[in-house]
Amino acid sequence: MRRGTEIERLYDDHASSLFAFLLNFTRNESDTRDLLQEIFVKIAREPQLLENLREERAFLIRLAHNSAIDLIRRRDTRDRTKQNFAAERISAFAPANDPDVAFFRNELSMALGELPEEQRSVVHLKLWEGWTFDAIAEALEISPNTAASRYRYGLDKLRERLRPVYREITNAE
Amino acid sequence: MQNDETEKFERLLKRQQLRQVPADWREEVLSAAKEAQSARRSPVKNRSFLSALNDRVTSLLWPHPVAWAGLAAVWIFIFALNFSIRDKAPAMAEKTPPPSPTVVAELRQQQRLYAELLGANDSVDADRPKIFVPRPHSERVDILTV
Numbered sequence: 001m002r003r004g005t006e007i008e009r010l011y012d013d014h015a016s017s018l019f020a021f022l023l024n025f026t027r028n029e030s031d032t033r034d035l036l037q038e039i040f041v042k043i044a045r046e047p048q049l050l051e052n053l054r055e056e057r058a059f060l061i062r063l064a065h066n067s068a069i070d071l072i073r074r075r076d077t078r079d080r081t082k083q084n085f086a087a088e089r090i091s092a093f094a095p096a097n098d099p100d101v102a103f104f105r106n107e108l109s110m111a112l113g114e115l116p117e118e119q120r121s122v123v124h125l126k127l128w129e130g131w132t133f134d135a136i137a138e139a140l141e142i143s144p145n146t147a148a149s150r151y152r153y154g155l156d157k158l159r160e161r162l163r164p165v166y167r168e169i170t171n172a173e
Numbered sequence: 174m175q176n177d178e179t180e181k182f183e184r185l186l187k188r189q190q191l192r193q194v195p196a197d198w199r200e201e202v203l204s205a206a207k208e209a210q211s212a213r214r215s216p217v218k219n220r221s222f223l224s225a226l227n228d229r230v231t232s233l234l235w236p237h238p239v240a241w242a243g244l245a246a247v248w249i250f251i252f253a254l255n256f257s258i259r260d261k262a263p264a265m266a267e268k269t270p271p272p273s274p275t276v277v278a279e280l281r282q283q284q285r286l287y288a289e290l291l292g293a294n295d296s297v298d299a300d301r302p303k304i305f306v307p308r309p310h311s312e313r314v315d316i317l318t319v
Binding site for chain 2: 005007008011015016018019020023033036037040041043044045046049091092093094096101104105108127128130155158159166
């Protein structure tokens with residue numbers, strides 16, 4: 001398989017993960033696209049950033065996280081409120097044919113949107129990237145204990161919020 | 174029981190498939206990246222020293238340039254304050270006018286009076302050079318007998 005240039009290889013290897021992480025974090029598709037582009041432009045300009053890296057994915061997620069935080073800080077409160085309103089319909093999950101699964105994913109997406117950003121990013125990396133708390137801590141520049149407690153709080157909130165739907169799904173299974 | 178439920182719930186969440194990055198984004202993102210890459214390569218020789226320095230500093234300070242800039246500003250302020258205080262002290266000393274001759278004479282007079290009050294006239298005289306007049310031994314004996 002032709003891998004193309006280094007930047008193409010990076011895109012093919014990591015863009016999906018970065019996309020899901022950023023979409024879950026920003027809850028906005030156009031922001032996600034801007035941030036994804038910003039990350040790859042940055043790497044193209046400064047290829048030395050990737051030299052001597054142990055974990056490319058971890059570094060890129062850290063880059064994505066920091067860029068997303070910068071973007072949120074640049075926005076004023078009014079814009080953010082508008083953005084949250086629009087974000088209610090944005091889903092980070094693939095569409096499903098089964099109506100029950102589709103309903104659950106929709107509810108899960110909304111429940112994730114209600115979590116604070118810092119909990120949401122930890123929950124995302126733990127559940128859908130399968131990272132350890134140490135890896136999450138390193139990427140998000142927090143302590144492993146903080147990562148673990150954010151995950152626990154986030155998961156508890158999701159479970160509470162999704163309890164009725166979750167019961168229906170498990171009973172159906 | 175609680176742990177079982179948590180694990181079940183985690184497994185259910187993990188099973189939910191995430192959306193894939195839209196296919197048309199690849200070309201858009203990569204063309205922007207390649208453009209940045211070629212812009213970086215071509216003007217390297219023509220780039221001014223300042224822009225190169227700016228790039229270097231930006232990459233060094235990333236991801237919190239504002240925080241670093243704030244810290245630098247605080248240090249600059251502290252240094253400026255320090256230098257301005259240090260410069261002021263000798264300037265004030267230089268600005269003080271030298272004492273007038275009257276004041277000097279007055280001070281000497283006071284010093285002399287003070288010395289007299291303490292009974293230290295000798296010390297005042299000691300400052301003056303003594304005139305030694307050599308005399309014959311016989312005369313010196315006279316003085317002693319008197």
